[in-house]
Amino acid sequence: xxxxxxxxGSLCKIVKIHANDALKYKLLDMGFVAGAQISVVxxxxxxxxxxxxxxxxxxxxxxxxxxxxxxxxx
Amino acid sequence: MIKVALAGQPNCGKSTIFNLISGIKQHxxxxxxxxxxxxxxxxxxxxxxxxxxxxxxTYSFSSYSLEERVAKEFILDENxxxxxxxxxxxxxxxxxxxxxxxxxxxxxxxxxxxxxDVAKRxxxxxxxxxxASMLSCPVVAAxxxxxxxxxxxxxxxxxxxxxxxxxxxxxxxxxxxxxKEVEALLEEDTLQVSKRWVAIKALEGDSVIxxxxxxxxxxxKEKRLAFHNTHDKDAESFLAALRYDSADVIYxxxxxxxxxxxxxxxxxxxxxxxxxxxxxxxxxxxxxxxxQSSIVYGYKLTDYTWPILxxxxxxxxxxxxxxxxxxxxxxxxxxxxxxxxxxALLNYIPIFLILFALIAILEDVGYMPRMAFxxxxxxxxxxxxxxxxxxxxxxxxxxxxxxxxxxxxxKGIADExxxxxxxxxxxxxxxxxxxxxxxxxxxxxxxxxxxxxMFFISxxxxxxxxIVARLLTSTVLKTRETSPFVMELPxxxxxxxxxxxxxxxxxxxxxxxxxxxxxxxxxxxxxxxxELPGLSKEQASSYEQRSQALLDAxxxxxxxxxxxxxxxxxxxxxxxxxxYDDYRAxxxxxxxxxxxxxxxxxxxxxxxxxxxxxxxxxxxxxxxxNRHLRNLSRDRRGILQEIKNTKIENSLLGHIGRSLExxxxxxxxxxxxxxxxxxxxxxxESAVATLGSxxxxxxxxxxRAEEAMAQNxxxxxxxxxxxxxxxxxxxxxxxxxxxxxxxxxxYRWMLFAIFFPITLGLIVSSVLFTLGNQFGxxxxxxxxxxxxxxxAITLFVGSLPQKRINWSGGLVKINLNQxxx
Amino acid sequence: MKKVIVASLLAASSLLAHxxxxxxxxxGDGTVTCEGGFSDxxxxxxxxxxxxxxxxxxxxxxxxxxSEFTFKKPEGAFEAVFDAGEGHQVVIQGKDIxx
Numbered sequence: 001x002x003x004x005x006x007x008x009g010s011l012c013k014i015v016k017i018h019a020n021d022a023l024k025y026k027l028l029d030m031g032f033v034a035g036a037q038i039s040v041v042x043x044x045x046x047x048x049x050x051x052x053x054x055x056x057x058x059x060x061x062x063x064x065x066x067x068x069x070x071x072x073x074x
Numbered sequence: 075m076i077k078v079a080l081a082g083q084p085n086c087g088k089s090t091i092f093n094l095i096s097g098i099k100q101h102x103x104x105x106x107x108x109x110x111x112x113x114x115x116x117x118x119x120x121x122x123x124x125x126x127x128x129x130x131x132t133y134s135f136s137s138y139s140l141e142e143r144v145a146k147e148f149i150l151d152e153n154x155x156x157x158x159x160x161x162x163x164x165x166x167x168x169x170x171x172x173x174x175x176x177x178x179x180x181x182x183x184x185x186x187x188x189x190x191d192v193a194k195r196x197x198x199x200x201x202x203x204x205x206a207s208m209l210s211c212p213v214v215a216a217x218x219x220x221x222x223x224x225x226x227x228x229x230x231x232x233x234x235x236x237x238x239x240x241x242x243x244x245x246x247x248x249x250x251x252x253x254k255e256v257e258a259l260l261e262e263d264t265l266q267v268s269k270r271w272v273a274i275k276a277l278e279g280d281s282v283i284x285x286x287x288x289x290x291x292x293x294x295k296e297k298r299l300a301f302h303n304t305h306d307k308d309a310e311s312f313l314a315a316l317r318y319d320s321a322d323v324i325y326x327x328x329x330x331x332x333x334x335x336x337x338x339x340x341x342x343x344x345x346x347x348x349x350x351x352x353x354x355x356x357x358x359x360x361x362x363x364x365x366q367s368s369i370v371y372g373y374k375l376t377d378y379t380w381p382i383l384x385x386x387x388x389x390x391x392x393x394x395x396x397x398x399x400x401x402x403x404x405x406x407x408x409x410x411x412x413x414x415x416x417x418a419l420l421n422y423i424p425i426f427l428i429l430f431a432l433i434a435i436l437e438d439v440g441y442m443p444r445m446a447f448x449x450x451x452x453x454x455x456x457x458x459x460x461x462x463x464x465x466x467x468x469x470x471x472x473x474x475x476x477x478x479x480x481x482x483x484x485k486g487i488a489d490e491x492x493x494x495x496x497x498x499x500x501x502x503x504x505x506x507x508x509x510x511x512x513x514x515x516x517x518x519x520x521x522x523x524x525x526x527x528m529f530f531i532s533x534x535x536x537x538x539x540x541i542v543a544r545l546l547t548s549t550v551l552k553t554r555e556t557s558p559f560v561m562e563l564p565x566x567x568x569x570x571x572x573x574x575x576x577x578x579x580x581x582x583x584x585x586x587x588x589x590x591x592x593x594x595x596x597x598x599x600x601x602x603x604x605e606l607p608g609l610s611k612e613q614a615s616s617y618e619q620r621s622q623a624l625l626d627a628x629x630x631x632x633x634x635x636x637x638x639x640x641x642x643x644x645x646x647x648x649x650x651x652x653x654y655d656d657y658r659a660x661x662x663x664x665x666x667x668x669x670x671x672x673x674x675x676x677x678x679x680x681x682x683x684x685x686x687x688x689x690x691x692x693x694x695x696x697x698x699x700n701r702h703l704r705n706l707s708r709d710r711r712g713i714l715q716e717i718k719n720t721k722i723e724n725s726l727l728g729h730i731g732r733s734l735e736x737x738x739x740x741x742x743x744x745x746x747x748x749x750x751x752x753x754x755x756x757x758x759e760s761a762v763a764t765l766g767s768x769x770x771x772x773x774x775x776x777x778r779a780e781e782a783m784a785q786n787x788x789x790x791x792x793x794x795x796x797x798x799x800x801x802x803x804x805x806x807x808x809x810x811x812x813x814x815x816x817x818x819x820x821y822r823w824m825l826f827a828i829f830f831p832i833t834l835g836l837i838v839s840s841v842l843f844t845l846g847n848q849f850g851x852x853x854x855x856x857x858x859x860x861x862x863x864x865x866a867i868t869l870f871v872g873s874l875p876q877k878r879i880n881w882s883g884g885l886v887k888i889n890l891n892q893x894x895x
Numbered sequence: 896m897k898k899v900i901v902a903s904l905l906a907a908s909s910l911l912a913h914x915x916x917x918x919x920x921x922x923g924d925g926t927v928t929c930e931g932g933f934s935d936x937x938x939x940x941x942x943x944x945x946x947x948x949x950x951x952x953x954x955x956x957x958x959x960x961x962s963e964f965t966f967k968k969p970e971g972a973f974e975a976v977f978d979a980g981e982g983h984q985v986v987i988q989g990k991d992i993x994x
Binding site for chain 2: 025034042
Binding site for chain 3: 376377380384421658661662663664666669670673688689690691692697704707708781
């Protein structure tokens with residue numbers, strides 16, 4: 001499944017990134033490597049973007065971008 | 075001298091450490107050829123000079139963003155002796171991603187574990203020596219916010235310069251053979267960096283490195299492809315994964331977290347601030363409080379600063395050639411005009427100081443990314459970005475701000491398309507300087523509904539900015555590069571006094587510089603355009619005749635007194651009037667004790683004239699002369715006013731104003747309004763002075779400026795509504811346009827930013843005025859209609875689907891319905 | 896709530912127009928003249944002025960075409976108030992008005 005489908009409070013593990021170029025490198029830099037754990041903290045008040053906790057820090061990601069991250073629920 | 079490069083990820087407290095070690099003497103420039111800021115400082119320690127250059131904060135050391143390219147080029151071209159890497163101690167894993175890349179370069183690296191106090195508070199125990207041994211480089215613990223660690227850091231720098239470089243290597247497993255192959259291909263000594271690093275970067279596809287070894291590009295490409303085919307993974311992902319794995323290892327071996335899973339202050343705060351129902355009210359409340367405090371308290375402060383500015387003006391008048399009754403030397407006129415222009419702007423400094431300080435606090439605390447997080451969805455619909463929040467707020471979200479720092483603040487927006495859209499829409503926000511103009515017109519034509527109208531005006535600007543942003547991103551900015559919205563939400567922390575004060579002063583200084591340079595330069599030009607060619611011979615002699623008549627009348631009145639003989643020449647009377655005016659001007663701004671001193675000084679310096687300026691109670695003659703003097707002064711002011719208006723009519727600007735009338739008449743503007751707008755391009759504040767004085771008349775009536783305007787101008791409230799709307803849409807001052815040019819890097823955009831709003835404003839006010847006349851709308855009705863229309867368009871535009879996302883790798887047609895939950 | 900916002904917006908906006916100024920003189924013949932003005936040079940003629948003593952308003956009027964107002968000096972302590980609207984008031988104590 002894709003990251004944007006997860007609801008607040010869920011925990012998952014990254015399987016693969018389907019993005020290319022700019023988004024891919026940005027995600028890699030921020031630690032979105034295969035096997036990394038992500039917990040979904042909340043959605044923004046207007047439901048987009050989403051706030052994630054990864055490698056012990058907080059990050060915000062638009063759902064359109066999260067859609068390109070394939071994850072496995074934990 | 076030791077050259078040090080300071081590198082680190084955003085939000086790691088790099089600036090605080092920079093301030094800590096390099097003191098106050100900082101030099102800010104730009105990296106060559108780009109709009110990226112370069113901060114450097116020089117200091118001495120143990121007789122060694124150390125130059126520190128603050129590289130832009132980057133999450134990684136690749137070459138995908140301008141900042142990364144600039145940082146990398148600096149390292150390759152300027153060859154620093156030591157790299158100091160600032161690491162956020164409470165976020166070691168992600169920070170190490172950058173550290174590894176820096177260590178691989180081949181230059182001595184000193185790692186500074188910053189924010190140790192925060193880590194400690196979160197129950198983290200960090201084994202600094204362990205990290206040092208695993209990284210093979212010195213690691214210093216510090217807390218920039220608390221000012222701890224300076225000595226240790228500087229010592230480490232000195233030692234690192236002379237110590238041998240310990241090679242740091244991550245075993246990249248499957249990629250290793252390819253790395254060795256590429257290393258072998260690299261010539262000796264092309265760059266003073268590690269060959270291994272160059273090889274790794276080349277295999278990553280780093281554009282800056284590939285440029286430097288362009289002859290090997292095809293070979294590298296082949297090797298990358300080969301790796302991808304063999305291992306079903308591209309080199310970049312592979313490297314990233316291994317780096318994070320290594321970071322994980324180091325983390326687990328050197329950090330023990332006692333309070334893992336416990337809610338931090340940040341978590342608790344966020345649960346309130348980002349709560350679905352509380353977030354917007356809190357947001358509005360914060361913005362409201364910021365404006366309320368800065369305007370109310372700032373205004374109280376102007377009670378103290380205005381006398382200083384006024385005293386300066388009096389000083390300038392004193393050293394200028396004295397007026398000879400109604401003949402005022404042009405130099406004096408010029409000096410007064412310049413001082414007035416400058417003072418009007420400088421008077422706002424207390425307000426801006428407080429405003430910028432409060433905003434700096436908000437930035438330091440870490441609330442800005444939360445604002446971006448909350449508003450991104452809305453902003454995105456209009457082509458803007460969550461990070462557009464700060465520029466828009468600075469430009470004037472509620473009552474009024476200044477577009478100059480607003481546009482400058484767009485520097486940080488990563489998304490190029492949104493950045494351009496923000497730059498071009500911030501000028502539509504509430505310019506503080508336009509407010510006196512609104513107040514004048516509202517007081518004259520809309521007194522009953524003043525509060526409502528002011529509310530309309532303050533809020534309509536945001537909608538307009540949004541519409542313009544969307545319009546631009548769908549048309550002229552369509553093909554600009556956008557970027558993904560991957561944004562860190564740093565933990566909250568207390569702002570440092572030094573940081574806040576620095577930032578506030580920096581922004582206020584920017585504002586003052588604009589006064590000192592651009593405004594004054596434009597003011598000079600405008601003076602010429604408003605004064606020349608001046609009075610015609612007939613006009614001049616007619617005024618002179620009237621002046622003479624006034625003088626003659628005065629002579630007659632004083633002839634029969636015992637003072638008559640010393641008051642019967644033009645020089646005497648002119649001097650008397652000047653003393654009188656000077657006295658009154660100084661008394662006006664004096665406190666009670668100062669008043670006594672002023673009286674004493676004037677009495678000492680002008681004993682004779684002072685008798686008529688402050689006639690003693692028992693001297694009937696002096697009292698009589700005092701009354702005549704006051705009338706003379708008033709009449710003279712009247713003539714001066716008329717002269718001024720005639721000059722404006724004759725002037726270059728007046729001619730331009732008149733020649734524009736055929737166009738502007740549809741909006742109800744006559745040449746006087748045109749002149750007021752044109753002449754206030756230097757500073758919008760002066761629109762009031764120009765307009766107010768054009769309609770002020772010298773008749774013996776009791777009217778306030780607003781009343782005078784209402785009566786004498788011949789305008790109706792509908793006119794006023796059209797004028798106000800035009801003022802709302804018209805660009806703020808020239809200084810803003812200069813800053814637009816600076817941020818966009820092109821004159822083309824600057825001209826666009828000038829002419830597009832003016833044209834738009836003219837069209838809108840013309841349509842409204844013409845239709846208003848046709849249908850007999852009142853001013854308020856016309857304005858309400860305008861407002862309603864703007865809001866409707868905003869809502870409509872906001873509901874349109876977004877069509878293009880322009881970052882490569884994301885050329886996806888977004889269908890918003892999919893995202894709605 | 897809206898009233899609060901609107902009122903403060905209005906106050907803020909009018910505050911920014913200009914600072915109000917006033918100076919007063921004791922004419923020595925039992926009258927006091929107060930002259931009003933604004934920091935941006937605009938005329939104060941027509942603006943409200945009043946004299947207040949212990950909470951009571953003794954005299955009211957408007958600044959004349961000279962931007963002045965002359966009144967009989969009251970007995971005891973008093974305040975001269977140049978009233979240009981919300982936030983634009985200049986108050987001068989009677990005891991501070993010099994001859």
